[in-house]
Amino acid sequence: MSNSSTPAIEQAKQDIINVGKSIFDRGLTCGSSANISVKTDDGCVVTPTNSCIGFLNPDTLSVIDQHGKLISGDKPSKEFILHDAFYQQRPDTNAVIHLHSSYATAVSCFDGIDAHDAVTPYTPYLIMRLGEICLIPYFPPGDTKLADAIAEKASNYAGILMANHGPIVAGENLWSTMYAIEELEESCKMMVLLKQHETRTLSEEQRQTLKDRFKKKR
Numbered sequence: 762m763s764n765s766s767t768p769a770i771e772q773a774k775q776d777i778i779n780v781g782k783s784i785f786d787r788g789l790t791c792g793s794s795a796n797i798s799v800k801t802d803d804g805c806v807v808t809p810t811n812s813c814i815g816f817l818n819p820d821t822l823s824v825i826d827q828h829g830k831l832i833s834g835d836k837p838s839k840e841f842i843l844h845d846a847f848y849q850q851r852p853d854t855n856a857v858i859h860l861h862s863s864y865a866t867a868v869s870c871f872d873g874i875d876a877h878d879a880v881t882p883y884t885p886y887l888i889m890r891l892g893e894i895c896l897i898p899y900f901p902p903g904d905t906k907l908a909d910a911i912a913e914k915a916s917n918y919a920g921i922l923m924a925n926h927g928p929i930v931a932g933e934n935l936w937s938t939m940y941a942i943e944e945l946e947e948s949c950k951m952m953v954l955l956k957q958h959e960t961r962t963l964s965e966e967q968r969q970t971l972k973d974r975f976k977k978k979r
């Protein structure tokens with residue numbers, strides 16, 4: 762443990778390593794795409810830029826203090842500004858995951874989808890975990906305009922598709938955030954699989970029942 766570390770930071774590092782490996786091993790992102798962060802009372806732990814989330818090292822994970830200063834580890838993800846937009850806008854956020862998972866990224870390239878309701882809820886879990894998903898315009902990775910676009914939507918949406926790029930999800934802890942981004946990926950898979958079929962989706966009333974019953978803050 763380095764001098765500046767604390768038990769909370771060490772726990773966050775271990776959680777990020779476990780979740781990163783699980784996501785990578787299941788093919789939900791590839792190469793050095795994706796980034797993960799966890800907020801603790803002692804600072805934020807984030808994956809370093811250009812790292813593979815399947816093979817993270819506790820000594821090189823970036824630790825950032827409350828003022829945004831790097832206190833240990835390697836240079837943080839260029840997308841930490843997106844994660845930080847969620848932390849600033851959604852006070853109950855303690856974890857953020859961004860992936861280049863295949864189906865959510867595919868849907869982020871669909872033309873003509875509703876920017877306020879970008880992912881069709883064919884089954885209940887997307888609504889139970891995340892509610893509606895919004896689509897924000899394309900900006901290059903690491904661009905401050907991308908962070909501004911997230912900041913604009915983050916108080917109303919915990920799940921966002923970045924056009925022609927991929928999904929980003931905020932949650933109360935790292936495990937629930939992983940479940941939520943997996944659910945988003947599965948829902949996007951349904952959209953792709955069902956594209957050529959006549960389908961029925963959940964109605965507004967069915968969605969509202971799920972929101973009331975499972976009481977997720979959106």
Ligand SMILES: O=C(CO)COP(=O)(O)O
Pocket residue numbers: 793794795796808809810811812837838839840859860861902903
């Ligand atoms: O997904 C990525 C860019 O959008 C990966 O960026 P980082 O390697 O800086 O985390």
Ligand SMILES: [Zn+2]
Pocket residue numbers: 794795859860861902926927
């Ligand atoms: Zn990305």
